[in-house]
Amino acid sequence: MASLRSYRLLSSRLSSAACRGPTHKGIRWASSAVSQDPMTGELISLPDIEVSKLETVTTDSPKPLPSSSQLVFGRTFTDHMLTIPWSANKGWGAPKIQPYGPLSLPPSATVFHYAQELFEGLKAYRDESGRVTMFRPDMNMKRMNTSAKRVALPSFNGEAVIELLKELIRKDKHWIPDIPGYSLYIRPTLIGTQAALGVQPPDEALLFVICSPVGPYYPTGFKPIALYGTTEYSRAAPGGIGAYKLGANYAPGVVAQKEAAAKGYSQNLWLHGPEHHITEVGTMNTMIVLKQADGATELVTPPLDGMILPGVTRDSVLTLARGHASGEAPIEGLPSKLIVSERPITMKEVKEAGQNGRLVEFFGTGTAAVISPVDKIGYLGEDLHIPTGEDGMGPVSRPIWKHLVGIQSGSIEHPWSVTVTEH
């Protein structure tokens, strides 16, 4: 995690440089780790998040555990939550694990007005031996800090938050249903809580984490979805925020999703620019599998060009596929001649591949579903059909999904799986 730490220090330096610049009426530059003494002008180091300062208040009215069969994503939350306050003057305060309950905020809090908010989503799994693990939490903490920097929210020591996540999960581990495919969805969130209106870095913020037990996304086997190719709205643009997990990326996408549903499709496919470049599927990354003329199989995903969210599942799929392609970590069932490409791809190319019988698969990747196969894309008034196997998957997604879920569930040993507790 050395890179995270140095990222944070760099970020602090940038902020403190801004402190020396001219100030505009009512604007004060906040930094997570460095502040300027109002009397002497000297730079002061502010506290980062410290695990040793954790206070824990246990609920005296634990909720009954929900029936596993009736879990709906994000509707039920565990008994406790983690909160960590931040202020521009005092830095990060003491972390607290406390009973799950409402946040009380002034109506002037900037999170309500200017979307000073970002979040992450990751899961904790229980394996057959009772061990509880998280999947690649370092990736979420790295992205959370990157997101924070993009909207001038405070950055923090990601390692410390991973330790605090472990504490929280241990506290509520009985909420992870003891059934294969079930898990605990963990939602770290960072909001600006400054009590005064003004479009500027907030002088107060709150990091909080809530947890929700979830069932499998496809309880009765994979169901390929139909996508509507959205050309009326855009999700992201150069110089914008598409590459960051900010709240501001989500509310504006709801109408595109709503219109896709009204037309009979489950999700929308975000197409960018005049050439209709493929970007994301709803709130997932996109993967396309093509058969090349020489018989090789190409796994294509749009590059991280500033408009694509750097998904943890995206990175995991690419890493596993590259390990197989290089021969370093072969995965049973994957095509022997596999090429992994992060490159731009347009609807024209996908459509032509479909017409030439070279379109092998199209799927979304994300934390919720891991892999979501697609069997149809509505595009400019026509439906493009995409092959799927009897199980709903295809020759690349099937072995990768099995391997990835094996790592997540603990049946395959892998450093991506981080132990929370042995039982």
Add this chain to the structure above:
Amino acid sequence: MASLRSYRLLSSRLSSAACRGPTHKGIRWASSAVSQDPMTGELISLPDIEVSKLETVTTDSPKPLPSSSQLVFGRTFTDHMLTIPWSANKGWGAPKIQPYGPLSLPPSATVFHYAQELFEGLKAYRDESGRVTMFRPDMNMKRMNTSAKRVALPSFNGEAVIELLKELIRKDKHWIPDIPGYSLYIRPTLIGTQAALGVQPPDEALLFVICSPVGPYYPTGFKPIALYGTTEYSRAAPGGIGAYKLGANYAPGVVAQKEAAAKGYSQNLWLHGPEHHITEVGTMNTMIVLKQADGATELVTPPLDGMILPGVTRDSVLTLARGHASGEAPIEGLPSKLIVSERPITMKEVKEAGQNGRLVEFFGTGTAAVISPVDKIGYLGEDLHIPTGEDGMGPVSRPIWKHLVGIQSGSIEHPWSVTVTEH
């Protein structure tokens, strides 16, 4: 307000059409005024906002009035606030004027995660006779409904909310400082409060209004500002949300502002696309005045192409200038030969106008400052200097500002000024 009402009904029809479309796992389409009976499938009309249902709870601990000389924008709030709850099943509930105080929301509320939020800003003024007025509140209500539709938040009867704003302002009218140039800033806000995670139209929402007394933006006369032409970040893009007053437009702009300040400029100028089209100044609309070859004066502002916020001050400046240009409502001091253009304009054109001595003025327009003159633009490493008069203003901005402020302060009678109370 007939147009507002019909807009709202249209919006409801669109939502109810979506109800009949296929539904995706966990997604339910919310509508502000029409819902579907879960048993019979029939469409049910839901209550809109009704002024007659207003409940008022007066504070028993009024705050001391702040010293007028120490008011800072958005830091002090009056004794009361207005809240109006909405739910997908029950429509809009009873409006309530109650003591200003914290909102208590579950940490899973969608406003914290997906930026389901939008706001408005308008002002109430007290004239010499003691009469209190609002400036063009119908424009704010129209835009608020347009914004709501863009992020699938509920729409509402804007006329009713204007009446409720009047009630709230009457309740706290003693908070408007009795000093020329001072006013009461009113902040209507609409947030999604659904207690469950999920990127979809929320099933609960809250409209709230808070008020803050504010002093003049330029207490000691106009101070022209220096802008930094931002090419590293973009504020808006085609198919995006730039034309809507959504929270999601604001947090992402803070870093551009912060970097402009670090380089020694007060605000940033948003330039769009490879040709560096001029769009907005920080959080203001942009106006440019050019001298044409035939001696005519042209007032230019970028058109409402989907990337520009339809500002109330922008519209007011254009309407006053057009009234003068047509001869229907001449304004003393404005050039006799005035052309008003809503058209695209690039930095290249502005720079060339500056080199040819044809650049007369450059200013921002917005509710806070009304008019903000600009005297310098840092662009690609060079500073472009813009003429300003001794009073900081120019031949177009000066007479328009005087006229507009005359209307707002009540010294010029105009239908834009809506009476809240006679004394």
